[in-house]
Amino acid sequence: MRVIKDLPLVPAERALKVIGGRWKVFVLYYLFDGPKRLSELRRRIPDVSQKVLVQQLREMEEHGIVHREVFAEVPPRVVYSATKFGLSLRPILSALCAWGRRHAAELDAIEERGTATAATASSPARRPNARSGPGAAEIRG
Numbered sequence: 001m002r003v004i005k006d007l008p009l010v011p012a013e014r015a016l017k018v019i020g021g022r023w024k025v026f027v028l029y030y031l032f033d034g035p036k037r038l039s040e041l042r043r044r045i046p047d048v049s050q051k052v053l054v055q056q057l058r059e060m061e062e063h064g065i066v067h068r069e070v071f072a073e074v075p076p077r078v079v080y081s082a083t084k085f086g087l088s089l090r091p092i093l094s095a096l097c098a099w100g101r102r103h104a105a106e107l108d109a110i111e112e113r114g115t116a117t118a119a120t121a122s123s124p125a126r127r128p129n130a131r132s133g134p135g136a137a138e139i140r141g
Contacts, residue, residue: 018060019092027080031080034081038053041057065086066083
């Protein structure tokens with residue numbers, strides 16, 4: 001396994017480089033529950049292409065946070081798991097999710113105050129909240 005050494009020197013920037021990427025947080029979230037095959041990860045993260053998922057898994061493997069085990073079977077079976085070092089990211093990702101929820105609530109409160117102020121100034125009718133969308137996955141929410 002090749003370990004990437006060419007990373008930023010600033011610790012926070014380095015950490016973000018390792019876990020940054022559209023799908024890495026999702027992959028880690030599912031691997032925290034135990035080893036998974038590629039097909040299982042694809043089922044749980046349906047919006048990711050297999051090519052990108054494999055690329056993200058390989059990057060995390062190079063950083064020492066994911067382990068890839070190939071079983072000598074026909075066809076070969078490959079299982080991915082979070083390493084002990086990778087599992088140390090669990091409280092960090094949990095804290096990031098909590099901060100993301102607080103950030104969303106804060107933005108909603110700011111928008112609500114702005115909407116109330118604008119509605120009071122222009123007319124008695126309130127505008128509906130502009131924030132809407134589908135429910136977020138457990139990771140985001």
